[in-house]
Amino acid sequence: MSNLQIAPNAAVLAALSEILPRDSVRRGGDQAEVETSLERLPSVVDTVVRNGYALAGIVTEWEDAGWLGRYAFYCSSCPGFVHVFVHGKPGDALPSISPYVFSADWHEREIEDLFEIPFEGHPLLGDFALHNEDWPEGVAPMRPDYDRDEPKPPRSGRVWRPQRFVKAPGAFTMSIGPIYSGISESAQFRLESEGEQILYATPRLFYKYRGLEKIAEGQDVEDVLLLAERLNGTSAVGHAAAFAQAAEAIAMVTPPPRAAALRLVFAELERLRSHLCTIEELVESTGLQVPTAMLSSLVEDLLRLSGRVAGHRYLFGLVRPGGLTLDIGDAETADIVKTSREATARLSRIVDQLAYDNGFLDRVEQVGTLQVPKALHHGVVGPVGRASGLSKDLRVIHPYGAYRDCEVRIALADEGDAFARFRVLAGEAVESQHLMEQALSSLPAGPVLAPWRPRADAALGWSEAPLGAAFHWLRLSPTGKVLRWRIMPPSFTNWPALATVVEGAAFQDFPIILASFGLSVAESDR
Amino acid sequence: MWTTKGLTRGILTTPYPRSRPAEPGARPARPVATPTSEAGPAAVGVCPTGALEARGDQVAVDLGRCIDCQRCRRGDAKMEWADTGQAALHLSPADLPGRAFRHSLHVRVVDAGDGGETLRELKQLTSPYYAVHRLGIFFTPTPRDADVLLVVGPVTQGTRQALLDTYEAMPEPKWVMAVGSTAVTGVPFGPSFTTAAGLGDVLPVDVVVPGNPPPPLAILDGLLSLMGRMSAEELLS
Numbered sequence: 001m002s003n004l005q006i007a008p009n010a011a012v013l014a015a016l017s018e019i020l021p022r023d024s025v026r027r028g029g030d031q032a033e034v035e036t037s038l039e040r041l042p043s044v045v046d047t048v049v050r051n052g053y054a055l056a057g058i059v060t061e062w063e064d065a066g067w068l069g070r071y072a073f074y075c076s077s078c079p080g081f082v083h084v085f086v087h088g089k090p091g092d093a094l095p096s097i098s099p100y101v102f103s104a105d106w107h108e109r110e111i112e113d114l115f116e117i118p119f120e121g122h123p124l125l126g127d128f129a130l131h132n133e134d135w136p137e138g139v140a141p142m143r144p145d146y147d148r149d150e151p152k153p154p155r156s157g158r159v160w161r162p163q164r165f166v167k168a169p170g171a172f173t174m175s176i177g178p179i180y181s182g183i184s185e186s187a188q189f190r191l192e193s194e195g196e197q198i199l200y201a202t203p204r205l206f207y208k209y210r211g212l213e214k215i216a217e218g219q220d221v222e223d224v225l226l227l228a229e230r231l232n233g234t235s236a237v238g239h240a241a242a243f244a245q246a247a248e249a250i251a252m253v254t255p256p257p258r259a260a261a262l263r264l265v266f267a268e269l270e271r272l273r274s275h276l277c278t279i280e281e282l283v284e285s286t287g288l289q290v291p292t293a294m295l296s297s298l299v300e301d302l303l304r305l306s307g308r309v310a311g312h313r314y315l316f317g318l319v320r321p322g323g324l325t326l327d328i329g330d331a332e333t334a335d336i337v338k339t340s341r342e343a344t345a346r347l348s349r350i351v352d353q354l355a356y357d358n359g360f361l362d363r364v365e366q367v368g369t370l371q372v373p374k375a376l377h378h379g380v381v382g383p384v385g386r387a388s389g390l391s392k393d394l395r396v397i398h399p400y401g402a403y404r405d406c407e408v409r410i411a412l413a414d415e416g417d418a419f420a421r422f423r424v425l426a427g428e429a430v431e432s433q434h435l436m437e438q439a440l441s442s443l444p445a446g447p448v449l450a451p452w453r454p455r456a457d458a459a460l461g462w463s464e465a466p467l468g469a470a471f472h473w474l475r476l477s478p479t480g481k482v483l484r485w486r487i488m489p490p491s492f493t494n495w496p497a498l499a500t501v502v503e504g505a506a507f508q509d510f511p512i513i514l515a516s517f518g519l520s521v522a523e524s525d526r
Numbered sequence: 527m528w529t530t531k532g533l534t535r536g537i538l539t540t541p542y543p544r545s546r547p548a549e550p551g552a553r554p555a556r557p558v559a560t561p562t563s564e565a566g567p568a569a570v571g572v573c574p575t576g577a578l579e580a581r582g583d584q585v586a587v588d589l590g591r592c593i594d595c596q597r598c599r600r601g602d603a604k605m606e607w608a609d610t611g612q613a614a615l616h617l618s619p620a621d622l623p624g625r626a627f628r629h630s631l632h633v634r635v636v637d638a639g640d641g642g643e644t645l646r647e648l649k650q651l652t653s654p655y656y657a658v659h660r661l662g663i664f665f666t667p668t669p670r671d672a673d674v675l676l677v678v679g680p681v682t683q684g685t686r687q688a689l690l691d692t693y694e695a696m697p698e699p700k701w702v703m704a705v706g707s708t709a710v711t712g713v714p715f716g717p718s719f720t721t722a723a724g725l726g727d728v729l730p731v732d733v734v735v736p737g738n739p740p741p742p743l744a745i746l747d748g749l750l751s752l753m754g755r756m757s758a759e760e761l762l763s
């Protein structure tokens with residue numbers, strides 16, 4: 001591939017060397033590290049962002065004398081990551097970067113809540129991951145002195161008074177959740193309005209906070225991988241692969257070619273099923289029962305396929321640091337090709353019919369429009385971003401494993417409405433089937449697992465999960481115990497953008513917009 | 527126009543529970559009790575959640591702690607894996623609703639911290655493959671109409687109060703179902719500073735359905751048993 005011949009991060013590092021001393025920049029292959037000071041951080045971040053980099057996430061880690069703040073950026077159009085980091089002493093505050101990097105907003109709020117590291121200049125801190133009514137004041141579970149087995153605190157009994165943003169006379173707030181409708185994840189949405197239109201929307205998440213990053217500390221890598229699979233059980237392979245990749249980078253191990261190819265197959269099978277689920281939920285939200293039923297049958301076909309070839313309907317237990325736990329034979333290969341082919345053929349017919357169904361189009365066209373500039377601003381990832389003109393896809397810009405040797409055709413639209421998201425999801429589902437078939441037609445021979453031995457180090461792993469870019473930061477002890485695991489999942493990046501899209505929408509469109517984003521609450525709450 | 531298109535695939539719906547057809551992939555195998563000589567001496571130690579236990583000359587499985595990680599199948603341990611058949615367990619067979627609810631059961635689902643996979647399996651129950659409304663099972667959004675509180679997830683600090691409020695709002699008589707190993711015992715997340723060791727920590731549980739996630743047919747077993755459509759003997763066999 002030609003673009004790999006240019007040194008990664010060349011342009012941004014040149015720009016940074018103008019404002020920073022030379023020895024603070026370390027090239028390290030495609031992962032450049034830039035050390036800076038609290039005072040300089042804003043200008044460094046600004047330079048990185050101006051060079052076309054998006055925020056993967058903020059990682060904070062405890063050190064002997066304080067903490068380390070790491071801002072991981074990935075280039076949106078070229079290979080290369082830049083990690084900007086600063087050391088802080090107890091009592092230091094980080095300057096908030098969210099006024100100009102929107103996607104930092106939730107990271108800062110979360111870190112302030114769980115680590116009690118303050119962010120200077122952030123307008124809205126507190127009551128984010130730890131809700132006031134559930135947690136007493138002064139609890140900071142991610143601090144080193146907080147015990148994971150700490151008995152659960154009794155409900156704090158504190159009263160939560162949500163901020164109201166719409167002050168006009170006659171304004172009211174409609175609050176949905178945390179438990180609502182038939183079968184849905186627990187989350188709350190507060191919609192403020194003066195009448196028919198939603199003027200301001202606030203999603204309140206973290207009801208499902210399972211403390212994954214905390215309970216992982218001190219556990220073996222292989223056991224934490226089980227948590228990575230169960231973070232969002234419908235994107236198990238996507239997250240497990242990103243996690244395993246971090247563990248493999250630390251151990252300097254590459255999975256054998258056959259394992260890489262099969263990881264691609266299972267990741268695409270998962271994407272196909274996940275996209276079908278999102279499409280089904282979107283169609284269901286428009287009230288069309290027959291196509292909903294047809295689509296949920298297709299989901300079941302793929303779940304059963306997974307049960308047959310992998311022994312698990314959600315593909316748990318497959319990925320392991322160093323490769324896979326399972327190889328497949330000719331019968332399974334044929335089953336995957338046949339079943340996935342049938343499913344996508346049926347999907348295409350349903351999609352074609354929906355594209356001419358006025359009842360459907362009326363509900364999804366020009367509904368929940370995420371404009372291209374707004375999508376860029378929020379650093380939106382995954383199919384939602386690709387329906388708003390952002391072509392970034394980690395399979396293409398930062399290819400990993402078997403994606404290095406194959407060409408992914410990106411489905412793209414730029415209207416940014418629910419219909420665009422529907423078309424992108426359908427296009428990607430079909431492409432996933434192609435990729436699986438291609439990989440299976442030329443499966444390399446050989447083992448599926450390379451020996452993995454722990455080393456003391458830290459690394460970033462990533463993958464394009466069904467919902468978008470997933471980043472996992474991992475630090476291990478010499479014996480392979482997890483010292484720090486930071487999960488930066490796609491839903492966490494995309495939720496704030498959903499909130500802005502809802503503003504101006506009619507109440508009855510809210511369920512449709514929500515379904516068309518297809519976000520996971522569990523993955524965000526962690 | 528959709529009605530005719532919907533018919534093109536013919537009948538998909540399982541005849542279950544009338545008969546038990548082979549539906550490969552619908553109900554994947556689970557670990558079952560295995561002689562220690564076959565399972566290997568290390569078997570008990572490979573399980574990350576303590577679901578395996580040496581009992582006499584056997585390695586026994588506590589399915590309520592099993593998270594389907596497949597380790598006791600594909601590594602050094604060689605547990606036997608099989609379709610375990612009826613997968614739900616009554617904790618209090620004496621006061622199950624039984625025949626009074628034979629023809630209709632209203633279920634309120636509460637997510638208390640599920641990873642999303644168990645909710646998806648519940649959703650699949652309404653797909654044409656299972657079509658549970660044909661059996662008189664309905665998911666209801668209002669607790670006031672509900673006979674059964676069906677809970678998924680380990681019960682997190684943030685969902686506990688809403689869960690209790692839902693239970694309070696349900697009329698008597700009412701029953702509680704823990705669906706998924708995570709809801710049954712909290713594994714692999716709890717107990718911790720933010721999650722319970724499963725639903726039993728918080729509410730009296732009548733029926734548990736292990737699995738991570740339990741497939742739709744296993745959840746269906748649990749619901750049918752509440753309706754008295756399956757005897758307890760059948761369930762436990």
Ligand code: SF4
Pocket residue numbers: 557572573574575576577578587591592593594595596597598599
């Ligand atoms: S599948 Fe995993 S959790 Fe279940 S018994 Fe085997 S080792 Fe334990």
